[in-house]
Amino acid sequence: MLKLVTASEKKRQKEVQREKEIAAQEVENQFLPRAVEERELYEILAKLGLAVYEVPSDGNCMYKAMEHQLGLFGVMKSMSELRQETANYMLSHAEEFLPFLTSKKSGDMMTTEEYEEYCAEVSSTTTWGGQLELKALSHACKVPITVVQAYGPSIEIGTEYNCKPMLLSYHRCLYEMGEHYNSLVPNEGKVDEDPASLEA
Template identity: 30%
Template structure:
């Protein structure tokens, strides 16, 4: 098979970029919440416009043209573009394609005056724009038929609850979800929020309980820096400040610190049925257990933890 020409290779890449963008935009819109929907839609429109402009520029450069001032065909003089611009050319092209056998108007019915000759370079751009729109429509249809990852993950998670005797307690989807889920588990299981290193704040001060858990994690990391600093990408003081005083999400290091300071085994259930076990200090076989549910796709902010309580 002959190697593709530069134009064919460029068009193939453009088609793939268009399909990828539509698939990515569709998934973003499916995952959006009421609060984030407008921002997601604006972002998708911006990305689509940027892709169109870049691809048009690449096609023009390949043909030795520019999108602002495409040269006329050498055999015909350049004419002024009509007010409707590229959209009018696309519409004319679509009509001509859909009615190939339509008879020409009788001479008596044709409008009077000289007929303008179309700029062939602009006609090529119009044809490519029409092809691009068709590819986008096809990619949107393919993306619409893709499974909803949020719903799939939700159903998968529910299917595992019975196996472990669990029921889900929804936790607010914000940056505090890991700590709030831990607090719910410690309280409802009767274990209480009593870490090995007494936190510098107390819930009696009127602060939400997740704040106590945040400080418990930060204090344990601060007291055992050698176990955590090698995995940090920033100075430990900045890292601890984020845990204590911001809505920074928690992850594996914070789970490890909390398992050790509270002396509990933290089981994290995933949608695929996998259970990550974060062990307490010394890995005692008789350690108390608490359960969290980890979601990757199901909430607008991204990764999320819910509390999984034992069924009565």
């Protein structure tokens, strides 16, 4: 005897199969670099009493995270202003930055002209910022910056400034496009531990 499968039974079978596929994918996803990094970072942040305040991933994330951090202390500077201040500081202190930047044309250290073009891009485009730009930003704003990351110790920049550090998180694997910065905020209450003291 041939058993007829009704439309509702077919639909239910498809739903069950889809749920199995989703569950299998979720198990697989927990071992992806993004998930592993996220777990590690959130464990560190929990110990510090901090939480991630997400900023858009648009090439301006480092500057937007700093804009948010400064705003928490009543300093209102736009992302555009922070980019300009970073570029200006880098231009006026080329000897601190130029040796660490490589020419795309030659593979050697950038020429002065290339460096000036680089700084112009920092100020006027969505070029991603990194540790060099964070250093310039720390000095331009005269504030320390602590970057908490999942792998390795927290990075401290501008430790010569005697005020509370701006707190950022660094994510290597959060987005497929590349690295990302977010701002950090207290997680439901007072932060008891100095984030600069944490060794991952």
